[in-house]
Amino acid sequence: MSHDEPFVEKFMKATGKFSHVFGQADRADSDIPVNHKHDDFEKASEEDLAQFETEIGSNGEHYAVRKDGTGN
Structure with a gap:
C-alpha cells in the first residue's frame, strides 16, 4: 500500500x-421477525x-426509573 493512499482506500x-x-x-x-425462545432467561x-x-x-432524553421510585 502506498503511504499517500487515503485511509478509506486502505x-x-x-x-x-x-x-x-x-x-x-x-x-x-x-424482514424476518425475531424468533423468541420464551426460555427461562427471557x-x-x-x-x-x-x-x-x-x-x-x-x-x-429517555431514561429508566424503577416503579417503586427509589431509582436504585
Missing part, C-alpha cells in the same frame, strides 16, 4: 482481503424489565 482494500479469507459478512433478512429478563418505567427528560 481500509476498503484490507476488508476486501479479509472477505476472501473469512467470507462475506452475514446479512440477515431484516422470562427472567422480562420480569426484571417490568420493574422499570421509561421517563422522558426536558431535553428529550
